[in-house]
Structures are given as C-alpha cells and as structure tokens.
Amino acid sequence: MSAILASLAVLLGGAVLTAMLSQRPRLGLLIAMLSILGGSLLCLAAALPCLVHTSAAQSIVLAWPLPLGEARLALDGLSAWFLATIALLSSAVAIYAWEYLQAELGKEPVPALGAFLCVLVAALILVVTASDVALFLLGWELMMLASFFLVAFHHRQPEVRRAAWIYLVANHLGTALFVFPLFGILAAKAGGIDFQTFQAALRNSDQGTTTVLFLLGLLGFGTKAGFMPMHIWLPVAHPAAPTPVSALLSGVVIKVGIYGLLRLLGWLPALSVSCALVMLVFAMVSGVLGVLYALAQHDIKRLLAYHSVENIGIIGLGIGMGMLGHSLGQPALVALGYGGALLHVLNHALFKGLLFLSAGAVIHATGTGDIERLGGLARKTPVNAALFLLAAVSICGLPPFNGFVSEWILYGSLFSGTWVGSRSAAWVAAMGVLSLALMGGLALACFAKVFGVVFLGEPRERAIRVHPTPALMRVGMLIPAALCLGIGVWPTVFVPLTAGGVRTVAGLDAGEVSQRIRSVLSPVGHLTLLAAVLLTSIVALGGIKRLLLRRPGAALAAPVVTWGCGFAQPTGRMQYTASSFAWSLIHSFRSVLWPHRKIAAPAGPFAVHAALESHVPDMAEHDFFAPLLRGVSRAFRMIRNVSWTGEPVLPAPSRDDGARVGPMRVLITGVATALRQGRIQLYMGFIVLTLLVVFFVESLSPRESAAPPARPAARGIEGTSK
C-alpha cells in the first residue's frame, strides 16, 4: 500500500515540478515522463504481489482533516488488476511521449501537457484504489478535468476546442445525472461513505432498488466507458488529443468506467435476469455498431476510437454473462464471463494503446492521419509497420495473440450460456455468439483496410515526405507488443491473475474459478501448444521455401511491376482506396448505417474529372443527442426569456408598438432583464441571497430542532453534496 502512496506522491510532485519549469520545457518534460515511469513501476510493485497471491484486500486509512472525514485507500484483486493495466500502459506511453513531444517543444505548452499527464495518471490510480465515495469522486473529477486539458492541447484549432468541450459536457452529464445519484443512494443506504460497508448494506435490498442502482451505474459509468449510444464523445475526443493522450484515453481512461461498473456489481446482490439481458443488449449494440462505424471512417484515430466502442462491447458481453451466471446460480458462467471481461480489459489496453501509439508514429512520420492520402509506409518505417500489424492481428482476436485468449474465454461463456441457462438466457447467449462472430469478421475487414491502405502498396500522394520513427518511440511501443504476444503464447501465466478480480466481483475464490472454467474449456495451456504448432509450421514452411529458392536454376527473378492486365505503368493513384475497400460491406449494412455517398461520375468520351466521397454520420449523435439537446437548450431559452416560444418576449424596446404589450408582460420582462445584467457581482449576490434564504428557512423548520440524532442530517448532506 505504501508503494501506491509513494507513486501518488511521485506523480503529484512531478506535476508540480513540471508546472514550475515552464521556462525549461525540455527538462520539465523529462521530469514529467520520469515521474510517470517511476509512479507506474511503483504501482506495478504494489499490484503484482496482490494479483499473484490473490491475498485479502489491504487498506490504508489516512486521517486527514478533510471535510468528509478520513481518506481510505484499498487494494484488492479488482483494483490491482486495473492498477496493473494502468501502470503497464502509462509506462509505455511515458517512454514514447518523450520522443513524440520533442517536435512540439517551443510551439505548444509542453510542460503543461506533461504536468497534466502526471495528474491524469495519479487520478487514475486514485480512482481504482479509492475506498470511499469522497476520494473516488475526487479522483474521478480530477481525471476528467486533467483529460479535458490534455484533449485541448492544440487549443488554437477550433475543432479541438469543440472536441474538448463535448468531452467535458458528455462526461459531466453522465456523472451528474447518474453517478452522483448512484452514490447518493448508496451512501444513504449504508449510512456512510465507506466502500467496505456497501455490500453488507445492500444485502437485503429489494429487486427494485438494486435494478435502479444497476441502471444508474450502467448509464453513468457506461458514459465514461463509451457504451452506445453514450459513446459520442469518444470519436470526437480521441482524434483531437495528442497521441500519447489518445492512447491513455482509449487504453485506460475508458476502462475506469468498466472498473466502476464492476465495483458496483461487487456490492450488489444477485440481480434479476432482465438486468443481465439489458447489459448484454447494450454490449451487443455497442460492439456491432462500433465496428461498423469504424469500418466507415477515413481518419485513423477516429477509426481506432470507434474500435474502442466495439471492444467495450466485447468486455460488456463478458460482464453480462457474468451477471447472468450470478442471477441463474451458474458459477461457470460467472467465472468465464468476468474472467474473460477482465482479461480483455488488459488486452484492449495493450493492443489499442499500441495501435494509437503506432498511428501516432504514422502521423509523426507523414503529418496526416487521413488514410486515403497514405500508402506504402511499410517500406519507409518497417518497424512501425510490423508493430501495427501485430496489434491489428491481436485486436481482431486472431491466434496466437492476446485478443484471441480473451475472446476464446468469452466464447466459452457465451456457448455454455446456450445450454446451462434458462430459455431467455440461452437466446441472448446465442445472440451474443452471433454478434461476437460478426464483430470478429468486421474487425478483420477493418484492420485489413487500415493496414493495407496505410502501410502496403504505393504512396498515394508523392508530396508527403516520410520521417523515420525515433528509437525511443519504438522502445515504448515494444512493451505492449511483447505483452500482446506473451499473453497469447503463455496464457497460463496471465489468465490465473484475473481470479482475484473475479473474487471481488462475484465472491468466487481462485480455486473455484479455475475449476469452473475447466468444466467448459480446457486449461489454457492447450493454446500454448497450438501456438507452438502454428509458429513451428510458419518457420518450417518458410524454411522449405527458402531451400527451394536457394537451389541452382530456381533463381529469384528481377523485381517487376505489379501485374495490371498488361498495363505496365501503374501509379499510386490507381490503387484501391479505403472507401472502395469498405464500400461493399458498408453497402450490405446500409439499412443500419445510412451512408451518404456523393458521386461525380465521369461523363463524355474524354472524361477529365470524377470523384467519389462516402461519409457515414453517427446515428446516436445526429438522430438522438442532437434533437434531444436542441430540445433541452430550447427549454433553457424559454426559462431565460420567460416565453413559450424560446424567443425573447420583447425583442427590442421598440417604441412605436409598445402600446400593444400588456402591463404584466412588461413587468415580467422588465424583471427578467433587470436580473440578467451580466455583472458577476450581481450573480454572486444572488448566491449569497439564496444561501441566506435557505439557512433562514432551515432554522425556522421545527423538524430540525426536534430531530434528536445528528446522523441522518449529516447523511443527507453527504448524499447530496458530492
């Protein structure tokens, strides 16, 4: 535990020091990155023993004179798993960012970025180790504010400012509307804000309360995690942020939403089957629509952001199966579902982090993230291409990489759900198998598109000059790459580490978890054997080919141009584009996606110009939130202007038709305009006035003086003030 405190101290100290060194940006950046690296290593040192021994939760209480009592930190299997995920990715990002941000030195406020990165990592650590409501929400808020400033790094571009703003508003709406009420109810039930008391307090709650709590958690934490349709901030914020930030946002920040959901599920008693079905439906919709939208994107980071939505859907499938198993009393489903979901949390952090870092290296090398303009990068930046391919194969869930291991476990839970559960559960589990299979196929199509168009073939624009990838950026990317292959080839080492998390969420101990998994799937060691078979066959076939080509008479012919039906002078512009590659799939799913396509067809015998543009707008953004928020803003305008139409009652104090306005309306409008002077002193006066009125009313209230214990009142304040 002290290692976690030390790491928080290192990170916050680093942040302060970096912020003070704004005149020496290079040194500041170095200090920031070193403190992130040090903090991450300290966290790993704290988390690994907890994961390996699956020991009981350790906790520490700091008796700080905070307004809401002492600060409690605790480390159990679930916290340790997320802590390890955060630490692994942040250390890779820190090494990468040191080189990546060199280009920004002198142009942008790099030390501020470094300081906020430190704060972000500290906030993440705080959120997953906090053991009371106040500290959790403090970390939660700190995380959101830090990432807001990080997203707004290139703040001179209007679209970046808009993205940061959407990020802030969407996440605060989710927090204010769902997370605060959730913790309010929890604190009211438990009579305190300590996480340890929640489970006992909820043991005997009725089905209605637990369902409400679960739905609040799903919507509130789901906004952070990016379940559809609350995902709209994700594809906007990720491309706007600088690459190390996008990697952290997608790799770990959205996972904190999953952490919150799992933490809540650990407190709740067995939920009804319908809650699990709601979770599974959310997950399936997020997964399939996420990857379909990803397929339609042309901007590499935006595409990866939609893939985060897909992968959150895959994690949600596991959580849903775990919940289903819990409510049906099927420990096998619980172990497989939660175990697979937890493993996928780590896996997604690794390969998505690597994909973002590699995409950042593409943008660093070429200056653009528009995949239609790129091509042929595999020959210019071979190492980066290999790393991207490794991550792409992992995210498609293909063997022998880590994505396959977690999807394999999830398939196990879904398949066994079709024969152990009730009929409705079997239906949804079968749908889950179907959607996971569809996601796998679509993800393959999508990453074949990205890798094929960006790295293979010929450059599409000759004018783009390619810079090599600096060495330290490659080192930073090698950490997640090695783990992707490691988990895929030796899952025996990594899969048992999820047992502590499963125990925290579902109360199964480690021996039971592995025993239950074994009732459906063979021990993961079999995957090692088959990975060995696969790799041996690759080496053997490669060796045979080499031997055949080494023989005399079988000489390698001189390289020629690609076969083009006899056309001998192909250019980069003649290649298949990303839009064309994806179009046949998008067209097949047109009833879901509603793609827009603008075609300027070539006309006449000597056509000079032809163009094709395809564009898939996000349904949740354009058809759900935009009308909703327009309605809300109209309602606010109505309040502000005291009128039903939303337009000002008196557009201007016009003199000639003043007689037609009745005295009541003049009075109301007059008061309204008098109150809205735009002077901050006046508004502060209003706040003071309101507070005075509140205190006055409360001192008058007879109930207050009659109520003997102070505890319920204090609880009420705690419940509402956070």
Add this chain to the structure above:
Amino acid sequence: MSVTRVIAAIPEAAAVIALPPLLLSIVVKTKAWFAGRVGPPWLQPYLDLYKLMNKGVVYSKTTTWVFRAGPIVNLAALLTAATLVPVLSSGSLFGFAGDVILVAYLFALGRMFTVLAALDTGSSFEGMGASREVTFGTMSEPALFLSLIVLAIGSKSLQLSEMVGSQLFAAWGTVGPAMLLVVGALLIVLLTETCRVPVDDPATHLELTMIHEVMVLDHSGPDFAYITYGAALKFLLLGSILLHAAFPHPGWPLWIDAPLRLIELVGLATVVGAIECSMARLRLNRVPLLLAGATVLGALAAVLTLTGSMR
C-alpha cells in the same frame, strides 16, 4: 496426449496431408464428365504442385515482406487447424475443449494474411478481390457460428471432435430438422470459404469477376504452390466438418470408419463438381443474399434446437 497416440496418428496425418489435391482432381473430373470430356489425368493437381515448387518466383517492386509471408502464414494456419479437425477417424490429433473457436479463428488468420498479401501488391484488381473476400468472409461467419451453436447444444461440448462425434446420432433423432438445416448452412459456408460456384468460379479468366483467384494473381512458384495446396486443404477440412455433422458414425472401428469417410469425401467432391456444372455463379450483388439465406438456415436450426432442448 501420450506418445503412442501421436505415433498412431501418423498414418492418418499422412493421409490428411496427401488427400487435398485428390479432391480437386475429383471436382475437375466430374466437371469434365458432365461436359463429355475426359479431363486431365487424376494426378494432375499433384504434378502442378510439383511443377510450381520447382519454379522460381517473381516479386513485384511494390511488395514487402507481408507479401512473402502471406502464403506461408495462410498454409501454416490451415495445417494447425488440420490437427484439430477430425477427418478420417472421429478423433483429432491435438483436440481440446474450446478448439472449435480456434479452428474458426485460424481460418480467419489465413484470410487476414491472404488479404494483406493481395493489398501489398498495390493493384486495383487485387484490392477489389480482397474487398470481396472480407465481405463474403464476414457474412459467412454468422452462418458458421449459428451451426456451431446447434452442434454445441447437441453435444454440450466445445471440442470439435465431440461436437461432430457419435452422439450426433441422438441429435439427428431428436432435432433432425435442425440438423438438416445445419448441413445446408454448412454447405453454403463450404462453397463460400473455398471459393466455389455459385459464389466464385475458380475457372474464370476475367480478373473483374474473380474473388479468390484475383487476390493471388501476383504469386508465383512455391508461394503459389502453398496457396493452391492451402485452398485444397481448406476444402478438405470444411468438408470433413460438414460430413461428420451430416453422417455421424456410431463409434465404428477405424478400419470401417476411415474408408467410409474417404468415400464420403469423394462423394462430397462429386457433389461440388455437379453443382459447378449445373448452375452459373451468382451475380456479385446476389452473393450476400445467398449468405443471408445460409444465416437464416442456421438461425432456424438454432431456434429449433433452443426450443427443443429447453423444457
């Protein structure tokens, strides 16, 4: 698995490795018989492979190591899958609970690298073929997994050799109609994945109408031998899954089991050849409808099984 089991599996493994080109030969012979021709010699596919292995290779200036790795990874993935699929006997070499998912994803791994190798050439034709391949591959996935759900519910197992093992006898008795639909869905998946009429025509000579063949236009020599052999092996593996699901054997000894399976495989190849002679390939925009049809078959089978298995 013990050493003796591995040794006992060697003759079967040798047979599995030797068989695939023969199936191609049977398809070609059937087509020739329908057209009233004699057709090429029976061993022609083997001779073609031998010829290709002895040739040099030509690489385009555009290509990278991905192009060279494509055929190798594809064939390696299929060979790995071959250790998990029951072909002649009712067991598999390295089978384990959950291997069915690995088999499906090994096919996907092979597809990924074939597609990437095609995109590596920078040719529009190959890009087009790659796009079609991922489209139809994605669309056949739901049909395949729905069929697997039916088989998994029938056997309460995720090991392929058990899912299509002798207990399917019982499944044919209780949910026979569902099994019939599964066989239909698997047949369409087989024709799609192995690029056969009515989805793709391996004998076409126009690049614009090809799917699989256009993706491998630039491969030559040993690379192309790997690809040809890989396609035949994929046909053998998917065909075996189909046959084991369609004709479950109730635990006969190997000397009856294996020759019977061989006869069934020959029959399957003949049926595929007959399909190629009796119908034209579909227009490209009709193929998704066929695959949707396969998905519906699979969904109907799953519905029948789910309502049948739950009380």
